[in-house]
Amino acid sequence: MAQATIGDSEFDRDTALTPRGPGSPGGSGVYEAELPAGWTIGGAVNGGFLLAVLGRGLAAELPHSDPFTITAHYLSVSRPGPAVVRTQTVRTGRALSTGQASLLQYDADGAEVERIRVLATYGDLGALSDDVRTTAKPPALPPYEHCLGKEHDDGSHPLSEIARRLDIRLDPATAGWAAGAPSGRGEMRGWFGLADGRPMDPLALLLAVDALPPTTFEMGLTGWVPTVELTAHIRCRPAPGPVRIAITTRNLAGGFLEEDAEVWDSEDRLVAQSRQLAAAPRK
Template sequence: MAAAHAGQTTQATIGDSEFDRDTAVTPREPGVYEAELSGGWTIAGAVNGGYLLALLGRALADTLPHADPFTISAHYLTASRPGPALIRTETVRTGRTLSTGQASLLQYDDEGNEVERIRVLASYGDLDGLPDDVRTAAEPPRMPPVEQCFGADDAPKGASPMGGFPIADRLMVKLDPSTLGWALGQPSGKGEMRAWFGLADGRDADPFSLLLAVDALPPTAFDLGIKGWVPTVELTVHVRCRPAPGPLRVAISTRNLAGGFLEEDAEVWDSADRLVAQSRQLARARLG
């Protein structure tokens, strides 16, 4: 499945992995948590939005009476940077099957002023308590086997935007060749991205790593011929069920680029062919 870190001999497990350590939060007082934003999850110096969402998700799981994120919406207000951060949470409502809370992540600027980076509103529940009844018209993405797809390690040096950034060393992302034309200077113009996804240390997916998965592929803007990174303005994720062990398949598409903004719709499928997460985000495309 995943390309392990150099020298690694055993597969990491849920609760004992780099991802778990880097998304850990430490309670300071009720509703207030300390965190350390790891530089290992950055792209061109920017902390990945999905990683940040997972970190905030853990703080809310500790605050609320339910443990699993069902839906979480984040507005990215200012760019986060590696280093210390403070998370403030608030319980909005608690019920028998769902509880709702909000959280803000804050850092300090160079003058020592408190700056809010992200604000989220989320509803939590118990994924294991959901009924098994599934009625869906959705189908898993058709993709070649993982060994026929391509990741940062397969590209010539400097040819892949995923390569050379710290986050690439922590992920197993193998892109469907049919969505890889942009890396060769031949974007299809369809606005599609599909890949096999996992954590590089072999840790299986859980609801919190799904929050990372929806925002870990190269932007669909690349397939539209737009260069440069695409900052997220707002991201909403729906976690539909607890993923089965094994690699995930992630399919992302955009249908409308207008006024310098585009939407990205993502689906995440597990090894049991279940749709385990969906998301939509609004992102800014830096044109020209």
């Protein structure tokens, strides 16, 4: 099978936006989108995929093309079907530009309902300094071929629909839940790529930070873990090859938990970071 390319892949086609018309003089635009069922978890569209849809809209609107930081508040559940993306330029500068965007869908009466709202700053990742000073270390993962992939999915898990579009290989040490023996630790680690071989880029990293199974699975909790707020930082363009993702949760309290994610590329560079607040599964 030929490897998909950036711009010619299922991910690119499914995050594509169609302008309703020319942008306004004030720096805003309106786009039509179609959210496919293939990127859902239990019937709800994945939060990272939605972040990529809005990230694409802002890249089309702002003078800079690369997301540096993007913060999303998830206001209501997004379902497969038509959607509208509204973007607005907040500020433009020589090195950075900031914009906001919302994704809306329609209720039974045809009225628009806002699903997600983001505020983001964009720049040029290619113009960043190569000076790196960090104490962060990439996750110690077993080799790709020794991690657990889709051959262990019997199709019964709610993650199965989106999983068919992703190439995820989980560290066996954080996949005890799949065999009914969760470790009890709030950790999830694995290799990540797109199933059709599309290379990773900044837009795909927005998907990656919310693509692994939730840490609650390994804590012995099953069920939906809806995101309340998610902030992603894109630090540099990833090198070719799958990335490695490590997610940790240190505090589940009051029915909510945090998930801190790090994404590392094949050259051992920290290419993305994120934190989200999510609701714990209901017992």
